[in-house]
Amino acid sequence: MSALPVSSPPAGRYTPPSIAGDYSALTPKQTELLTIASRLGREKFAPRAQQIDRDAVFPFENYADLREAGLLGICVPEAHGGWGADFATYVMTAAEIGRHCGATALTLNMHVSSTMWTGFIADDLDMTAEQRANHEAHRKVHYRRVVGEGKIYSQPFSEGGAAAAGKAPFGTLAKKVEGGYLVNGKKIFASLAGAADYYGILCTLDKPGATQRDSLYLAVDKNGEGVSVTGDWDPLGMRGTVSRTLIFKDVFVPEIERLIPEGLYAQAALRWPHMFATLSPTYMGIAQAAYDFTVQYLRGEVPGTPPVKRRMYPTKQIAVAEMKVRLEQTRAIFLQNARAARVDPSKEIRLGLYAAHYTIMENANEICRIAVRTCGGQSMLKTLPLERMYRDSRCGSLMLPWTAELCIDRLGRECLYEPGEQDEQAVL
Numbered sequence: 001m002s003a004l005p006v007s008s009p010p011a012g013r014y015t016p017p018s019i020a021g022d023y024s025a026l027t028p029k030q031t032e033l034l035t036i037a038s039r040l041g042r043e044k045f046a047p048r049a050q051q052i053d054r055d056a057v058f059p060f061e062n063y064a065d066l067r068e069a070g071l072l073g074i075c076v077p078e079a080h081g082g083w084g085a086d087f088a089t090y091v092m093t094a095a096e097i098g099r100h101c102g103a104t105a106l107t108l109n110m111h112v113s114s115t116m117w118t119g120f121i122a123d124d125l126d127m128t129a130e131q132r133a134n135h136e137a138h139r140k141v142h143y144r145r146v147v148g149e150g151k152i153y154s155q156p157f158s159e160g161g162a163a164a165a166g167k168a169p170f171g172t173l174a175k176k177v178e179g180g181y182l183v184n185g186k187k188i189f190a191s192l193a194g195a196a197d198y199y200g201i202l203c204t205l206d207k208p209g210a211t212q213r214d215s216l217y218l219a220v221d222k223n224g225e226g227v228s229v230t231g232d233w234d235p236l237g238m239r240g241t242v243s244r245t246l247i248f249k250d251v252f253v254p255e256i257e258r259l260i261p262e263g264l265y266a267q268a269a270l271r272w273p274h275m276f277a278t279l280s281p282t283y284m285g286i287a288q289a290a291y292d293f294t295v296q297y298l299r300g301e302v303p304g305t306p307p308v309k310r311r312m313y314p315t316k317q318i319a320v321a322e323m324k325v326r327l328e329q330t331r332a333i334f335l336q337n338a339r340a341a342r343v344d345p346s347k348e349i350r351l352g353l354y355a356a357h358y359t360i361m362e363n364a365n366e367i368c369r370i371a372v373r374t375c376g377g378q379s380m381l382k383t384l385p386l387e388r389m390y391r392d393s394r395c396g397s398l399m400l401p402w403t404a405e406l407c408i409d410r411l412g413r414e415c416l417y418e419p420g421e422q423d424e425q426a427v428l
């Protein structure tokens with residue numbers, strides 16, 4: 001596979017770089033996926049992004065393109081007909097999509113997580129032979145739906161309490177019944193509400209004394225009896241995610257819809273922490289896009305705007321230099337973290353993961369802030385993408401389980417305490 005540039009503007013114009021910084025360090029599969037994502041992003045997603053944002057509607061057309069390109073199966077193992085992308089390959093591709101439409105990248109992440117958690121993450125977990133065989137039979141059904149039928153999965157686990165932050169069992173309950181489970185509960189901020197074919201919910205097995213170890217991961221058919229979508233959706237940013245509320249009232253979920261064996265979610269959460277760090281690639285993409293826009297704007301090269309150059313002013317040059325420094329810091333930690341992802345990471349990798357997730361989310365918003373200030377008034381009109389990036393970028397740090405605050409909480413605690421350590425009494 002030849003190393004293709006991310007885009008090919010006319011000669012003499014700024015050429016946006018690869019999201020990975022340099023194509024030469026990529027595998028052939030990574031180059032191929034980034035090339036596809038870049039083409040779709042530039043030609044299809046970017047032109048549609050303004051309307052999706054304005055109307056707060058789900059990007060169905062983008063999903064038709066993703067489906068046609070086979071990207072819905074990016075993390076489905078090759079043996080099941082997918083691309084078999086590993087963690088690093090997926091997050092780079094997601095970041096490339098995020099450059100062009102944040103809402104498409106963020107919702108695709110919810111879908112891809114369902115295939116990643118059941119795919120290479122589940123492969124790394126300890127299971128009995130019976131659990132392994134059972135898991136293989138279950139995921140075959142789900143992968144066939146994704147790869148063969150183009151079905152979309154979402155990932156609603158937020159409930160408005162402490163569960164999504166990992167501090168309490170999920171309030172949505174699944175009672176074991178003949179042939180499956182009976183589900184009752186509510187999920188807030190459920191991206192792809194009404195758009196996904198299956199909602200991949202996290203819930204708790206309904207039994208006395210249930211804890212987080214009794215979490216279940218089930219796929220609920222959007223048309224199932226007792227499933228409904230409520231509430232409106234008119235947020236600051238990431239408007240195309242359409243993250244409305246889901247209600248489950250005595251919903252029967254057949255046993256085959258269990259996405260990983262009972263009790264295994266807790267093991268995955270403990271041993272594969274990078275599974276929660278797949279939201280930040282979207283924001284890596286937005287950071288790159290805000291920088292690219294600024295360079296193009298100051299060079300007078302933004303399509304549809306007068307070719308006025310502003311690059312000769314020293315203050316603009318300093319601002320772009322500051323943005324570039326921050327962008328390269330963000331990319332470095334993004335790539336380092338992407339390549340470090342594994343089962344049972346060392347303490348240093350785990351701490352680096354929190355630092356990376358925090359840095360990407362916060363820097364994306366800071367880069368957008370500098371971009372708006374530097375480009376000025378005309379750049380923040382709704383006919384241009386920068387103001388959308390600015391709003392979308394603010395949403396990253398709010399997302400559980402690892403909000404910016406919770407990353408700092410975890411870092412502070414885990415830097416100072418080894419596992420199992422606690423203080424006998426508070427010292428004032």
Ligand SMILES: Cc1cc2nc3c(=O)[nH]c(=O)nc-3n(C[C@H](O)[C@H](O)[C@H](O)COP(=O)(O)OP(=O)(O)OC[C@H]3O[C@@H](n4cnc5c(N)ncnc54)[C@H](O)[C@@H]3O)c2cc1C
Pocket residue numbers: 110155156157158159160161162164165167188189190191192237238241243395398399400401403404405406409
């Ligand atoms: C655009 C968008 C799309 C989303 N899509 C999805 C989705 O598809 N699926 C999904 O499950 N969720 C999704 N979410 C929801 C998101 O993960 C949060 O659950 C949601 O934003 C509600 O957060 P809150 O700030 O109201 O939470 P609150 O519970 O009010 O928490 C407020 C803040 O307090 C801190 N906090 C919370 N609990 C604790 C604790 N126990 N200890 C210490 N600090 C704590 C956190 O920093 C948190 O941000 C989405 C959110 C957004 C903005």
